[in-house]
Amino acid sequence: MQRKRSKKREAILNVLRSTKEHPNADWIYMQIKKEYPDISLATVYRNLAMFRKEGDIISVGNVNGHERYDADTSPHSHFICNKCGRILDLNNLSVDKDVLDKIESNMDIKVEDCAVVLSGLCKDCKIK
Amino acid sequence: MQRKRSKKREAILNVLRSTKEHPNADWIYMQIKKEYPDISLATVYRNLAMFRKEGDIISVGNVNGHERYDADTSPHSHFICNKCGRILDLNNLSVDKDVLDKIESNMDIKVEDCAVVLSGLCKDCKIK
DNA sequence: CTCCGTGCAAATACTTTGCAAAGCG
DNA sequence: CGCTTTGCAAAGTATTTGCACGGAG
Numbered sequence: 166m167q168r169k170r171s172k173k174r175e176a177i178l179n180v181l182r183s184t185k186e187h188p189n190a191d192w193i194y195m196q197i198k199k200e201y202p203d204i205s206l207a208t209v210y211r212n213l214a215m216f217r218k219e220g221d222i223i224s225v226g227n228v229n230g231h232e233r234y235d236a237d238t239s240p241h242s243h244f245i246c247n248k249c250g251r252i253l254d255l256n257n258l259s260v261d262k263d264v265l266d267k268i269e270s271n272m273d274i275k276v277e278d279c280a281v282v283l284s285g286l287c288k289d290c291k292i293k
Numbered sequence: 294m295q296r297k298r299s300k301k302r303e304a305i306l307n308v309l310r311s312t313k314e315h316p317n318a319d320w321i322y323m324q325i326k327k328e329y330p331d332i333s334l335a336t337v338y339r340n341l342a343m344f345r346k347e348g349d350i351i352s353v354g355n356v357n358g359h360e361r362y363d364a365d366t367s368p369h370s371h372f373i374c375n376k377c378g379r380i381l382d383l384n385n386l387s388v389d390k391d392v393l394d395k396i397e398s399n400m401d402i403k404v405e406d407c408a409v410v411l412s413g414l415c416k417d418c419k420i421k
Numbered sequence: 422c423t424c425c426g427t428g429c430a431a432a433t434a435c436t437t438t439g440c441a442a443a444g445c446g
Numbered sequence: 447c448g449c450t451t452t453g454c455a456a457a458g459t460a461t462t463t464g465c466a467c468g469g470a471g
Contacts, residue, residue: 169445169450205453210436227355230435244402255396260409268383274372277413281388285405297425297470333428338461358460
């Protein structure tokens with residue numbers, strides 16, 4: 166299937182690229198709605214699925230039943246707050262490539278991706 | 294709430310403890326059904342949720358919309374096959390505790406858990 | 422006797438899909 | 447014009463919950 170240019174599709178990617186919220190589909194939907202009031206939630210879901218398949222975005226994980234997305238596809242890790250659901254980037258934590266290579270040959274598998282996810286309490290939630 | 298002893302509840306934990314499948318709720322349900330034909334899927338879900346809250350089991354992640362569980366709560370990592378959904382244990386891969394401690398103080402957060410999940414193709418699916 | 426645990430069925434809630442209309446190239 | 451993208455509403459589906467009954471202590 167050949168991709169065409171679409172303003173709404175680009176808007177979805179732009180919203181995701183210009184936030185550090187690691188939002189879910191509905192949050193993105195509401196942002197786009199400000200500029201394109203007639204957008205449908207289905208369009209957001211459809212395009213997120215497409216972006217993910219194409220490798221333009223990644224899914225951080227599912228928090229309270231909501232899939233959370235990230236447009237930063239460079240190797241980095243995440244921290245998820247168990248209380249408020251906030252997601253933080255951890256840029257200095259990742260698994261060495263040669264460690265992954267070693268696992269690949271030891272286990273006789275093909276490793277395509279590696280996700281490190283910490284969880285606990287964020288700065289704010291820790292206090293309470 | 295005070296826990297009572299229940300044969301079905303124990304059966305659920307036993308099934309999970311005696312398999313390396315990292316199964317989902319439905320797989321466990323079908324196993325228990327052999328011994329207790331009148332068990333309800335809701336009971337499996339209820340008890341899995343309870344076990345997870347108590348820390349007796351962990352969730353490996355969600356594969357194709359199915360939450361997958363593991364009764365092995367010792368620190369270890371997992372590999373998920375993107376094709377067949379199989380989950381393998383990786384016992385020699387984990388994040389050092391002092392690395393986590395450093396992140397805790399640097400980011401001013403409380404880290405309660407750390408999950409490393411690789412994904413790709415398993416031995417069998419790699420061939421095809 | 423008093424709660425806890427369970428089966429059953431209905432309710433949730435996120436996500437996906439079918440279809441006809443609109444839009445890009 | 448042909449094929450892609452979208453809005454709308456309906457469908458899907460894993461999981462949760464309300465309720466009344468059975469069971470353990």
